[in-house]
Amino acid sequence: MSPIETAETAPEPASKIDLPAHLGGGGGEIPSFDITLRVRRFDPETSAESTWEDFAMTMYGTDRVLDALHKVKWEQDGSLSFRRSCAHGVCGSDAMRINGRNRLACKTLLKDLDTSKPITVEPIKGLPVEKDLIVDMEPFFQSYREIMPFLINTGHEPAKERLQSAEERERFDDTTKCILCAACTSSCPVFWTDGQYFGPAAIVNAHRFIFDSRDDAGDLRLEILNDKEGVWRCRTTFNCSEACPRGIQVTQAIAEVKQAILSRKI
Amino acid sequence: MWSWVGHRITGVVIFVFLLVHVLDTSLVRVSPEAYTAVIGAYKNPIMGLGEAALVAAIVFHAFNGLRIILIDFWKKGPKYQRHMLWSVLILWVVVMVPFLIRHLSIVFGGH
Numbered sequence: 001m002s003p004i005e006t007a008e009t010a011p012e013p014a015s016k017i018d019l020p021a022h023l024g025g026g027g028g029e030i031p032s033f034d035i036t037l038r039v040r041r042f043d044p045e046t047s048a049e050s051t052w053e054d055f056a057m058t059m060y061g062t063d064r065v066l067d068a069l070h071k072v073k074w075e076q077d078g079s080l081s082f083r084r085s086c087a088h089g090v091c092g093s094d095a096m097r098i099n100g101r102n103r104l105a106c107k108t109l110l111k112d113l114d115t116s117k118p119i120t121v122e123p124i125k126g127l128p129v130e131k132d133l134i135v136d137m138e139p140f141f142q143s144y145r146e147i148m149p150f151l152i153n154t155g156h157e158p159a160k161e162r163l164q165s166a167e168e169r170e171r172f173d174d175t176t177k178c179i180l181c182a183a184c185t186s187s188c189p190v191f192w193t194d195g196q197y198f199g200p201a202a203i204v205n206a207h208r209f210i211f212d213s214r215d216d217a218g219d220l221r222l223e224i225l226n227d228k229e230g231v232w233r234c235r236t237t238f239n240c241s242e243a244c245p246r247g248i249q250v251t252q253a254i255a256e257v258k259q260a261i262l263s264r265k266i
Numbered sequence: 267m268w269s270w271v272g273h274r275i276t277g278v279v280i281f282v283f284l285l286v287h288v289l290d291t292s293l294v295r296v297s298p299e300a301y302t303a304v305i306g307a308y309k310n311p312i313m314g315l316g317e318a319a320l321v322a323a324i325v326f327h328a329f330n331g332l333r334i335i336l337i338d339f340w341k342k343g344p345k346y347q348r349h350m351l352w353s354v355l356i357l358w359v360v361v362m363v364p365f366l367i368r369h370l371s372i373v374f375g376g377h
Contacts, residue, residue, distance in 0.1 A: 189267060236337045237270040238347060252344040255337065 031061045035110060036118040037068050039080065042129050050129065053077075054118060059110050065098055065121065066105040069133075082133035089245065092181030096133050097122040102183040102243040124186035126195055140182050143198045147206035147224055152217035168213040175208040175253050177246040184240035184250050190233050197233045198225065200240035200250045207253040210260060219264075226261045234258070269351050273330050276323035283320055314373030318366060325361050329354040 035057060042050035055072045066087055073080045085091040087106045094105040098121055099113060105121070113119050127135040153162070178201065185191050185199035206225055210218040225231045231254055240250035294301040307313075333350045337343035343350075 189270070235270055236334060236344070236347070237267040238344075239267050241344075249344065251337075251347075255344050258338065 031111075032058055033061075033111075033115050034058050035068065035115045037065075037072060038118040038120045039069075039072070039132070040120075040122040041080075041132055042123075043079070043131060052120075061109075061111045063110050064106055065096075065103075065108045065110060065113075065119065066094060068110060068119075069105060069121070080133075081131045090179060092179035095124055095181040095183040095186070095245070097124055097186075102187045104181060104183070104245045107245055124182055126186045126188070126192045127182070135186075137182060139195055140185055140199065140201065141180075143185075143202040144180065144205060147198070147202050147209075147221055148217060149205045149209065151209065151212070151215055152220075153214060154216045162214045164213055171213070172208050172211040174248050175204045175211075177248050178204050178208070179246060180205075181245060183243040183245055184248075187239040187243035189237055189239065190235055196229045198227075198230055200234075200254060203231055203234075203254050203257055204248060204250055207257055210257065218260075222257070222261050222264070225257060231258050231261065269330060269333075269354075272326060273334070276327040276330075279320065279323045280327060311373055314370070317373075318369055321365060321369070322358075322362055326354070326358050329357050 037055045037057065039053050039055065040050055041053045055068075055076055057068065057071050057076075059068055059071070066084055069080065069082055069084075073082075082094065082096070082105070084094040084106065086093070089104055089107040092104070095102060096105055097103075098105065098108055099119060102124055110119070121133065123129050123133045123135050127137065127139060129135050180201060182201060184204070185201045188197070188200055190197045191199050203225060206221045209215045210221050234251070234254045236251055236255070238251050240254075241248070241252070244250055290301070290304050293304055330351075333347070333354050336350060337347050
């Protein structure tokens, strides 16, 4: 008998520990509370205007805003539209404006919000709304593509990996955390006004390659960002740093790119 | 974001003042009597409060301007921006309290 078959056929040994009833394993102990979810609805097929719609429900202390949206979609109104994919704060699909702040719905616990008042959920600002909480991300990704978010190395391709010291890696470590959720770009008042500005996310991703010792196109990217719609439109309002669900010091990264353009030193 | 909004608003207020200020000061070239009449018209409590608001705007704009310069040119500026904002507000209060005591006592002192 092979070890694989053993694993498949042998029953799991019974637990040797008897849990007393008061410790239990049930979900009854999780505190529950009633909330009102106030969602900004928009359906271009029925009306050109967006409206608020309230949904009342009972949720638990372990639930996130995303769970509340799921509850609405699955049990109350199937027409509610929003993006989500991994639901664990990695894919960056469900950035939305919750109680006036840009957050990921999958990382915002309901118990951390004021549940005595309605919890407002709106699409992120500055990008065209397509339906309910779904916005057109194309302008955002257009800026992202323009800064060439890929390694450019003109030297010979090495037979083994491209070596880098721990210090060289540390230089751009913060900006590697970006998940392209657009929470920063859509929190920026400069981006709100006309949407021409590259936006914090594109600059963060440029920073990630500009300060990478393995990359040769830093000057090219600095030239792209040394545009009237580039880094100089940043007014250091720090909204992006506060919005970033990954804790990236976005304004710091933008300031470093500004300095690199001024001194032409990477 | 609100420090940025405040900086914009105070900037516009200061700009409007400078515009009026250049106009009324240039009156002295036209006719010293007209200049004296206009400046005399400023001596009332409403203008006194306006002057207080103007100084408040200038003091905030000046200190916050220094903070923005530090954010842009000091390596640790972005990291300490919040501390610097509190420093700006504390300095603003420290400057404004003695100024307001003196200024308002002159404006409303009755003389």
